[in-house]
Amino acid sequence: MPTFTLQQSETEVYTPHGGLALVGHCLNQHTSLTKTARTVVKRHGIPNIDLLRTYLGLICVGKSDFAAAETVRPDPFFKSATGIKQSPSSARLRQRFDEDAVQLTPLLNDASAEFLETIKAPVTPLAMGHVALDMDVFPMDNSQTHKEGVSYTYKGYDGYAPIAAYLGQEGWCMGCELRPGSQHANKGFVDTLKRILPRARELTTAPLLLRLDSAHDARENRNFLRGQEHVDFLIKWNPRKQDPLMWADKAQSQKAWTLDRHGKMEAVLSEELPDEPGVRRIVKVMVRTSDPQGQLYLEPEVSLEGWVTSLPASVAEEQQAMDLYRDHATSEQFHSEFKTDLDLERLPSGKFDTNNLVMAFATLGYNLLRWMGLRLTGPEAPIRHPAKRRRLRTVMQELMSMACRLIHRGRQWLLRFGRHCPGFGVCRDLYRDLTASG
Incomplete structure (x- = not known):
């Protein structure tokens, strides 16, 4: 050498x-x-x-x-x-x-x-023709500091909880607003929408599909979005005080059960919300009598998962709506790029x-x-x-x-x-x- x-x-x-x-x-x-x-x-x-x-x-x-x-x-x-x-x-x-x-x-x-x-940044739509607009809150660890706004986050450490919005399959960022760590994700959310939606409209004339997690499952948000032209939403449902057994009985009455594996049954139900025209709820009911290894439970385990959407069934059937929301998880990668690639986990x-x-x-x-x-x-x-x-x-x-x-x-x-x-x-x-x- x-x-x-x-x-x-x-x-x-x-x-x-x-x-x-x-x-x-x-x-x-x-x-x-x-x-x-x-x-x-x-x-x-x-x-x-x-x-x-x-x-x-x-x-x-x-x-x-x-x-x-x-x-x-x-x-x-x-x-x-x-x-x-x-x-x-x-x-x-x-x-x-x-x-x-x-x-x-x-x-x-x-x-x-x-x-x-x-x-003229390209904005690639989904297969259905809508352009995805994903919004979510993500925590930033700033523990052991005395910075203004640092407080306890839902991840179990002190930091900030900014909210970010990403447009299209390219993931263009329409905004990333800093928030105190303890602030609930839905606090001031409508005001954030009023700032984000016009920016998205400047880049595309295609209809938007706003995808949100269960923290934003609120009547106020749905009413605001229903008043926007060419904007649909797909929001993770928050069951809150729902009775899982009631939904299991409803699935039984509709004979909607399918066998996912031995010891696990699933049923997908869909219903229109009576007081919100054009909005439907999709509910996935799961009943487990054993774990994947075959170990039997003492009692059946009933769980719920659901989504609230303004997409009509002619545009997205139940399984399509669930697949659309699953793609919302891509935005987690964009969050990590802010924190790691741009070195912004701990703000200066x-x-x-x-x-x-x-x-x-x-x-x-x-x-x-x-x-x-x-x-x-x-x-x-x-x-x-x-x-x-x-x-x-x-x-x-x-x-x-x-x-x-x-x-x-x-x-x-x-x-x-x-x-x-x-x-x-x-x-x-x-x-x-x-x-x-x-």
Whole structure:
């Protein structure tokens, strides 16, 4: 094995994050943040847009802590790739976000939806023609901290419980709003819907299918959704004080039993809700007399599982509705990408509004990386296992973390990638598309 001599150049500029050139172009050419950031008036100091460019660049390479701003502050590539004129220190970045978080958060949310609309992001519908809109709450572990809003979550630890919405089979994020950990998922949910549904409507004219878990099984939510045009819902039913034996008797009277295995019977019932026209409840009754290994129970075990939906039976029969809800579990993967791939399990600030601003940054960064990831499933992409979409971590590994050299020659800026750079073809094509449409 050869012995290497390690040297550091005094003039040449290299970067391990060549993909930031894509992020900078997306932000500056395909959103209006450069203009809208001026609405948050500052008489002196670093312009707001430079703060936004700095932190979004950090988010897209998986760095969420404010201290990371110090590492990129002297980096000429980071500044030129994102368009930064004045690089903030970590202390200045934190201070300004604490001061202006409430005003900056809606600007970032609007920019995220604007970006998807500008680049004409594809929104793939379900086989039935509806576009899925999945909304759910997920906990973030911030235990052993004294951050504002951290409280006991349903997972058994202290943290936050943000609510996120994902559109289409691509999983575009329509919003990820931070909430205290102890806040019930359904508190303020209608107000959240009023913010999310218009953003989804900007991307597709197809009917929406809103899929929700049992925490949102409330009459208020159903009444609101029934008043929306071209919006159907599929909500996990919360049996609350229902008597399982009553449903078992109903299944017996309708002779709806089927044998799932020895010792287990199932029946699927469907009924219209009398006081809610156009809404039906699908109930799956299960009776177990033994476990899968054949061990008999002393008494039969009766359990219920159900769904409430506005989809007519002609569009989705009982089994189809259950399969549609089962696909709702895909959104759990998107939650994990926020927490692990973007390094946002533990949020960086002690102030609630600032952490909510960080989640708005994460939503924009998530959509940028998700869009880039669409190209990583094509023939030009680096060799990976076949998939419909790539995790954000894969996008960071294959596109964001591409080493290159920054060259300034003849009034031109050049990025020179290595001869064996596997992601160069995808990066080149994406940049051409961005500059052509910009």
